[in-house]
Amino acid sequence: MINGESYKPIIAEAAKMAIGEENIYERVFIFELLKDKNDPNAVAGAVGFSVRQPKFYVFKAKAVLLATGGATLLFRPRSTGEAAGRT
Numbered sequence: 001m002i003n004g005e006s007y008k009p010i011i012a013e014a015a016k017m018a019i020g021e022e023n024i025y026e027r028v029f030i031f032e033l034l035k036d037k038n039d040p041n042a043v044a045g046a047v048g049f050s051v052r053q054p055k056f057y058v059f060k061a062k063a064v065l066l067a068t069g070g071a072t073l074l075f076r077p078r079s080t081g082e083a084a085g086r087t
Contacts, residue, residue, distance in 0.1 A: 027051045033064070
């Protein structure tokens, strides 16, 4: 049986195999979205920095997926009183 908190490692491993580990950036804080100069309603990339190392990133993209926030209590813990509010 796969529980909710077990999905992330499974999905992460599949993503690493599909797109290559060199194309995955973890622990990068994005602080600005870059708009497309031809379409002001489209996002063309993002700017961010590493939260662990002194590195600055500028990402250029054909498509951008913004997936942040709102995950608290998405998965119920297996036992009562365990990790309430964990994201």
